[in-house]
Amino acid sequence: MFRLLLKIRLKGLGSAMISRLGRNKKKTALAGVLMTLLILYALGAVGLSVGMMFHGLAEVAALAQLQWFYFALAGMMMLLLGFVGTVFMTQSQLYEAKDNELLLSMPIKPSAVLACRLAAIGVVELAYTMLIAVPVCVAYCLVMGFQPLTVLFFVLGSLLLTVLALTISCLCGWLVSLLTARIQRKNLLSVLLMLAFFGVYLYAYAQLPTYLEKLMANGTEMALAFKKALPALYYFGVACASGDWLRLLAVAAVCLVPFALLYWLLSRNFVRLATQRRTAPKSRLRGKLFTSSGPFKALVKKEMASVWGMPMYLFNCGLGALLAPVGAVFLAVKGRQLLQLLTLSVQNGEELTLGILCLMPAVCMIMTLFSAPSLSLEGKSFGLLKGLPVKAKTVLNAKITAHLLLGGVPLAVALAVLGVAFELTAGQWALLLALPFSVLAFGAVFGMAANLLLPRFDWVNPTLVVKQSGSVMLAMFGGMFVLALPLMVYFIWLIPVIEITPFLWLCTAFFVVLTLALLRFVHTRGVRMYEKM
Amino acid sequence: MLIIDHLTKTYGKTRAVDDLCLHIAPGEICGFIGHNGAGKTTAIKACCGILPFDSGEIRINGLSVQKDPLACKRLLAYVPDNPDLYEFLTGMKYLNFIADVYAVDSQEREKQIRRLAEMFGIYEALGQNIGAYSHGMKQKLALTAALMHRPKLLVLDEPFVGLDPKASHLLKQEMRLLCEEGSSIFFSTHVLEVAEKLCDTVAIISHGKLLRYGPTEQVRGDESLEEVFLTLAEEGKADV
Numbered sequence: 001m002f003r004l005l006l007k008i009r010l011k012g013l014g015s016a017m018i019s020r021l022g023r024n025k026k027k028t029a030l031a032g033v034l035m036t037l038l039i040l041y042a043l044g045a046v047g048l049s050v051g052m053m054f055h056g057l058a059e060v061a062a063l064a065q066l067q068w069f070y071f072a073l074a075g076m077m078m079l080l081l082g083f084v085g086t087v088f089m090t091q092s093q094l095y096e097a098k099d100n101e102l103l104l105s106m107p108i109k110p111s112a113v114l115a116c117r118l119a120a121i122g123v124v125e126l127a128y129t130m131l132i133a134v135p136v137c138v139a140y141c142l143v144m145g146f147q148p149l150t151v152l153f154f155v156l157g158s159l160l161l162t163v164l165a166l167t168i169s170c171l172c173g174w175l176v177s178l179l180t181a182r183i184q185r186k187n188l189l190s191v192l193l194m195l196a197f198f199g200v201y202l203y204a205y206a207q208l209p210t211y212l213e214k215l216m217a218n219g220t221e222m223a224l225a226f227k228k229a230l231p232a233l234y235y236f237g238v239a240c241a242s243g244d245w246l247r248l249l250a251v252a253a254v255c256l257v258p259f260a261l262l263y264w265l266l267s268r269n270f271v272r273l274a275t276q277r278r279t280a281p282k283s284r285l286r287g288k289l290f291t292s293s294g295p296f297k298a299l300v301k302k303e304m305a306s307v308w309g310m311p312m313y314l315f316n317c318g319l320g321a322l323l324a325p326v327g328a329v330f331l332a333v334k335g336r337q338l339l340q341l342l343t344l345s346v347q348n349g350e351e352l353t354l355g356i357l358c359l360m361p362a363v364c365m366i367m368t369l370f371s372a373p374s375l376s377l378e379g380k381s382f383g384l385l386k387g388l389p390v391k392a393k394t395v396l397n398a399k400i401t402a403h404l405l406l407g408g409v410p411l412a413v414a415l416a417v418l419g420v421a422f423e424l425t426a427g428q429w430a431l432l433l434a435l436p437f438s439v440l441a442f443g444a445v446f447g448m449a450a451n452l453l454l455p456r457f458d459w460v461n462p463t464l465v466v467k468q469s470g471s472v473m474l475a476m477f478g479g480m481f482v483l484a485l486p487l488m489v490y491f492i493w494l495i496p497v498i499e500i501t502p503f504l505w506l507c508t509a510f511f512v513v514l515t516l517a518l519l520r521f522v523h524t525r526g527v528r529m530y531e532k533m
Numbered sequence: 534m535l536i537i538d539h540l541t542k543t544y545g546k547t548r549a550v551d552d553l554c555l556h557i558a559p560g561e562i563c564g565f566i567g568h569n570g571a572g573k574t575t576a577i578k579a580c581c582g583i584l585p586f587d588s589g590e591i592r593i594n595g596l597s598v599q600k601d602p603l604a605c606k607r608l609l610a611y612v613p614d615n616p617d618l619y620e621f622l623t624g625m626k627y628l629n630f631i632a633d634v635y636a637v638d639s640q641e642r643e644k645q646i647r648r649l650a651e652m653f654g655i656y657e658a659l660g661q662n663i664g665a666y667s668h669g670m671k672q673k674l675a676l677t678a679a680l681m682h683r684p685k686l687l688v689l690d691e692p693f694v695g696l697d698p699k700a701s702h703l704l705k706q707e708m709r710l711l712c713e714e715g716s717s718i719f720f721s722t723h724v725l726e727v728a729e730k731l732c733d734t735v736a737i738i739s740h741g742k743l744l745r746y747g748p749t750e751q752v753r754g755d756e757s758l759e760e761v762f763l764t765l766a767e768e769g770k771a772d773v
Binding site: 283284285286289290291292293294295297298299301302305306308309310379380381383384386387388389390391531532 | 582
């Protein structure tokens, strides 16, 4: 029974990625190949960035004979990423799963339902662990050479930390579920919690080199502090570095005992948790009740309401938009001196600074993905939308417009902060506005086109569509690739040929042309595809 | 008001609707009866311009659904068999959204929303998110949205499922009222007693083919509609 339930859950997670394109096997196979390539590309990109950072750390750790700290930091990143990646998943897949009551009505032990749900989340948790563990291990072997015992201990320890991350996610997910169930503005609270968790992760990631510097300066004190604050990670680091079985057993105890306790606690309360009514206080009718607008505006408002109404949608697809003003303030406060130094010390310093100012918000806009799952999110109400007296083109344009508005407002704030803080000239202002906004427009139309190509309406939980669907992945990684491509071309071939500013204007033109071409695709083939859905 | 001429819709090799012909006059209520999977929902969705079809013609008030889908959609309202509405909107926002799309002016929308929502007993709940509604409340909201703009053609797929007896009674009254205003209603149902009492005409469909169609009195003859349906269903099975 357990295997059957687990198989169904994993199938659900997997099928969210690849849409079934009717009965056309060719198209389904093509979508499968496309998704595989995208996943490989994404894994490669993330792995490379983590690997490069840890390669540097491994070199410093080897010099200072602090290998244990290298592994402890890797363990911390695994725990944090696993936790941030799955804490809200536990809410939708474990405590508030839509099929809880159906499964509990069947002749299946509640503990089996719980176990299969935990196992499915555990698989996702393991994927997050691997995302850090593999490049960390490769970087270590490149610096220190292949040490079988160290690798074995690291693999075993990573598996144990996955269990610990699962335990923490389940506990926090439980708390989040309890908190959000009883308040009216649950969406706002959920988004704030998501941002807080993600902020902690980003902070820890940004602080990695600082930790090592501090450790080198104050080795013994820092080690003692680390041991006291995070004993599991300390023992994990020491076990990997020294091949000490006793320390690994201690890690196992720290990771497995809380999990066993959590499982015992959840299995005793699972029926109650899964069936409790989550009753927030009832909202009363207030404000201007009968407001009228045109069909297009109504559709845009509906799209925006869907973003505000689904915290997972706002957080996962709006992360870039949320980060743009944060990044701008960070650059204006912390990066200003650095960039001013750059302006003075490098030959093209001023232009390079402008390039960085343009690219930071542009990267954030590529990570803004509201339009990418917007069609799939119609789900079962797609028939309702198709029955309305509005043109397909109007519907698609409304989705694109909502994306532009939701991304455009924080972008405008970010650009205003950057422009004022760095005292730009009129020409620089023009470029600062043109490039990020053209990238935003490209992202909106590209996301829409991706969703028309890879729609998915038969989902049970919208989280899967927002986090893992093919269209979202295509929009994110495809968009990053398109943004990175001209930059790579520039740095490899064009540096001696063209200055940075004219090149950035060319990039803007490139994105405008690409956006117009994609918009034409959406308005012609896209409309026909929509009508056939 | 609604003319379905030789409508055929296939899914792969399966003929979901096979040469269906129906003519529904203004002010008429037509019940569409058939077993599960008979092709009722497919035919209804084709009438509403949601589903493209292979051959035949559907006309609403003289306009072709295929050639002029938007004009047709402006004349009709459709309530699906499952009220999968936008759960992230409040009931009031949903009604305003529908009113905006159908260009219902502020005064008319206020009058209709108040009247219909109070009649179905959901007015006080309109401030809540649709996600918090029960199945019956969602159904009442979907009906309010459909009736609000006084459509010329009301198409309902199993409208009585999930409604309490009082709401069912009120819906029947409202359907009659709409017909008195000159509109037509085409609805599918499994509740044969309702079809027998409410419908001016009934159409019985099996495996995509129309088995019997005409005025209710004529279709049932001396028997009850249930007996007619069961006999036809048995014959249909034998044919297959």
